Amino acid sequence: MENYTFTAEEGGARLDKWLTDKDPSWSRSAVQDWIKEGHVEVNQTVVKSNYKLKQGDQIFVEIPEVIELEINAEDLQLDVVYEDEDVIVINKPRGMVVHPAPGHPSGTLVNGLMHHCQDLSGINGVARPGIVHRIDKDTSGLIMVAKNDAAHESLVEQLKNKTTKRRYEAIVAGVISHEKGTIDAPIGRDPQDRQKMTVTESHSRDAVTHFQVLKRYARHTHVACELETGRTHQIRVHMRYIEFPIVGDPKYGPRKKHDFPIEGQALHAALLGFKHPRTGDDMTFTAEPPADFKNSLHHASLFSI
Numbered sequence: 001m002e003n004y005t006f007t008a009e010e011g012g013a014r015l016d017k018w019l020t021d022k023d024p025s026w027s028r029s030a031v032q033d034w035i036k037e038g039h040v041e042v043n044q045t046v047v048k049s050n051y052k053l054k055q056g057d058q059i060f061v062e063i064p065e066v067i068e069l070e071i072n073a074e075d076l077q078l079d080v081v082y083e084d085e086d087v088i089v090i091n092k093p094r095g096m097v098v099h100p101a102p103g104h105p106s107g108t109l110v111n112g113l114m115h116h117c118q119d120l121s122g123i124n125g126v127a128r129p130g131i132v133h134r135i136d137k138d139t140s141g142l143i144m145v146a147k148n149d150a151a152h153e154s155l156v157e158q159l160k161n162k163t164t165k166r167r168y169e170a171i172v173a174g175v176i177s178h179e180k181g182t183i184d185a186p187i188g189r190d191p192q193d194r195q196k197m198t199v200t201e202s203h204s205r206d207a208v209t210h211f212q213v214l215k216r217y218a219r220h221t222h223v224a225c226e227l228e229t230g231r232t233h234q235i236r237v238h239m240r241y242i243e244f245p246i247v248g249d250p251k252y253g254p255r256k257k258h259d260f261p262i263e264g265q266a267l268h269a270a271l272l273g274f275k276h277p278r279t280g281d282d283m284t285f286t287a288e289p290p291a292d293f294k295n296s297l298h299h300a301s302l303f304s305i
Contacts, residue, residue, distance in 0.1 A: 008057040015042065016049040019061065039064055044189050044203035071100060071129075076112030081285050086151040086278050087144055088117065088130075091287045094140040094264055099128040104137075113145060120145065121152035132156055133230060138250075138264025140290050141168070142272040154277030159230060165273030166227040168235055169214070169289055171266035171296055172244040173254040176221045180212040183238040187231040196251055197233045199241045207231045209238045220247065220300040224270070236265060247296060260299050262292040 006022060013021075016035060020028045032049045034040050039062045042051060053059075079091040090109065097104040100111070113120060113130060120130035123146075130145040132155045146152035158164050188204030190196040199207075208228035215222040221244065225235045233252070239245055240252040247253065249265035260266065273284040 002063045004061040004063070006059040006061070008053040008055060008059065011052065011054040011057075013053050014049065015040070015047065015051040015053060015059070018053055019059070034061065034063065037064070041189065041203075044191060045205070071110055071114055072106060073114035074106060074111040075115050076107070076109075078109070078112045078116055080116070081142065081287065082283070083117075085119075086147055086276070087155070087283075088113075088147060089142060089144050089272060089285050092135060092140060092143050092269075094138050094262075094290060094292065097137045098134045098143070099131055109143070109145075117147065119147050121147065121149050123149055123152045133159060135269050136233070136236075136265075136267075138248075139168075139267045139269060140293070141269025142285055142287050143269065144272060144274060146277075151277040155274060158274050162228055163275070165271060165284065166230070166269065167271035168225045168227070169268045169270045169293070170223050170225055170235065170239065171247045171260075171293070171300060172221050172223060172239050173219070173247055173256075173258075174221065174244045175216050175219065176211075176213050176223065176244055178213075180210070181242075183207075183209045183211070183242060185238060185241055187234060187237055197231070197237050199237060205229075205231060207234050207238065209235055211239075215297075217300040218303045218305045220303070222297060222300070235267060247300075258299075261295045266293055266296050268293050 041060045082089040097108045185199040186204035187207040190198040210226045236252045247266040268289040
């Protein structure tokens with residue numbers, strides 16, 4: 001990926017137009033796509049295309065690599081939890097990327113969806129048909145997909161209005177003494193490592209995670225986490241912030257490594273709830289943690305104090 005950093009010499013211009021004028025080879029539609037996908041930041045914060053620049057603003061642009069527009073359909077034997085004419089709910093395995101990206105052109109959830117069904121929302125373009133939200137590659141569990149544009153718009157609106165239910169299970173290092181709590185701490189890009197997120201007061205977005213202890217072990221805790229907002233790596237960052245990092249997390253995990261039988265973070269999207277975009281009915285789905293997560297719980301039980 002190519003990166004560029006600019007400083008606005010004067011204020012008043014729309015961000016998308018200003019960038020298009022900055023480099024004539026960048027079309028306005030391409031710039032708007034980059035902004036929408038989070039590849040453009042102003043003062044380390046993701047903003048909208050119509051953001052009015054202020055003098056001295058620092059603009060960071062990360063030009064994504066071009067992805068082939070033709071996505072190959074692959075029979076990936078998706079674990080379909082629910083499906084109708086509007087939505088499909090998948091139990092995603094750990095290790096599966098949600099949509100094609102540089103380094104992951106195949107084997108993604110989108111590749112599997114293209115084989116499973118052709119009627120997917122086109123709002124997010126060819127590379128991400130039907131994708132309403134994402135969960136990380138090494139997080140397992142439930143994800144909802146829109147099969148038409150009307151369903152897509154409804155589900156996105158529910159996410160924006162914080163009316164969806166998203167509950168995760170995690171295994172964290174350390175023993176949490178209180179039964180439950182709320183982490184209300186804004187998250188933004190880590191200025192020291194742009195591949196990571198961090199809790200920071202400047203150039204961040206609000207982030208709220210509720211957690212509850214499910215079981216305590218000698219050195220670890222099994223917790224349930226419920227998202228009120230949906231920031232990148234939110235649960236992983238928040239649990240690290242309160243000094244109970246998620247076991248196996250390669251970015252934010254414990255500094256002292258334990259040989260847990262799991263590849264990636266011990267984090268599973270266990271419950272997903274939303275209103276059906278056509279009928280308005282309340283829909284709730286659950287998925288048991290996979291075998292490696294359960295084996296990790298057993299592993300945690302073997303430690304002595």
